[in-house]
Amino acid sequence: MKPSVVTIEPNGHFCDDCAVRGAAVCSSLDAAELREFEHLGRRVHFDSGETVFSEEDITTSFYNVLEGVMRLYKLLSDGRRQIVGFALPGDFLGMNLSGRHNFSADAIGAVTVCQFAKAPFGRFIEDRPQLLRRINELAIRELSQARDHMVLLGRRSADEKVATFLLGWRERLVALKGLSDTVPLPMSRQDIADYLGLTIETVSRTFTKLERHGVIEIIHGGISLLDPARAEALAAA
Amino acid sequence: MKPSVVTIEPNGHFCDDCAVRGAAVCSSLDAAELREFEHLGRRVHFDSGETVFSEEDITTSFYNVLEGVMRLYKLLSDGRRQIVGFALPGDFLGMNLSGRHNFSADAIGAVTVCQFAKAPFGRFIEDRPQLLRRINELAIRELSQARDHMVLLGRRSADEKVATFLLGWRERLVALKGLSDTVPLPMSRQDIADYLGLTIETVSRTFTKLERHGVIEIIHGGISLLDPARAEALAAA
């Protein structure tokens, strides 16, 4: 991994112009609390490909994604990789019971996170059940998504996997940036393959097949969803 | 075995002799709180094969498993099934954001649960951050397990899946009942297949292969783990 510089901005009142202010973990705080809270976090930038934290690392911080996309993954000893999710703005990372991260996370393209040191964050949460409740909600939401993904990995065909992925990814971007049939795919084919439990070749062939059938058009850095209805049908089985 | 449908015992002071008293969700409560808490729950029995709740059902209750084993699963419209987990005593079920269960749960063999109506439970939790923290811990633990299972489903071979399952299941039983190389498997081969993303035939063949190689012995209602070290090696890859 390239040892590029991590830029740390000075602490200060930056929640005001934070993209995920009303969402994410912060949505549970009122104006006064937010003022106190912002002193705990620091904005940190990561360049494309940089690792934010690695599996088995001692957890020293929690992270709130502000901008960009991250891949979250686990490796087997022989190098096989399973991507367990992609993190987008509003996602909160780093919670665990063991005191060590249970997956690795790195930046796909430039990423900005709001980083919280573990101890002060833990103290802040102590007497704020609202915040705890919000974190719990995020965990429960993730758990539900994880179970959906288990169904995909265990029981769906390659075609279904790819169609489901494209629709699900589009849905997340819609929630973030509004409706569009142009779906940017910042992650590589290898990332998609490792997310879907396929090989890169199968993903590529399936994209080509979907394009041949007029369901999508493969464009630079993403796809255009030409026939959402047909994609839904393929995904549903 | 109990003859019929669902037996509901009268409310009362039964936490005293509860098998999961110090564990589960209750471990976060002191003696006084536990006394209040026990009025919220009722013990309910389910016979083998009975469904405790179904996916898409409105969530009216939460459940704390006291005795027995449950299968937790999701179905695709064409009948394909993915088991997302097996619940054992101490597991807490029913948390979700949508107000509907996001998987189905049924009894494998006789099961006893401690059932809590949603509303009173929600009220009780309101001013008990301890309990909320405990529930959050359980969710985070489940999330970590779910991610491990994604790796298994997406990236492991049939042999690795089966070996990993046997070791993981044994581990859970050890935590519950103490060490033993005899591993009861109350679930059917079909359940195991649907948990591992395989077919019943592949699970059966893999069991036979492990037995031929002296790793396990297939016994009535389970297996005997003859060579744990070799099983670990197969699971690790």
Place this chain on the structure above:
DNA sequence: ACTCAAATTTGATCTGAGTCAATTGGCTTT
């Protein structure tokens, strides 16, 4: 624009796990 390396696509072939089809074994009922 030119070079080189990496990512992606495409083609040919292989194989692990699925499918289809009997058989076997264990229980329960009569």
Place this chain on the structure above:
DNA sequence: AAAGCCAATTGACTCAGATCAAATTTGAGT
């Protein structure tokens, strides 16, 4: 103890997706 039933095993064959092997496209650096 025979019959019936369901779960599990075993065997023969198939196939979806993996693997191996080139092209081809893209992109960063000069």
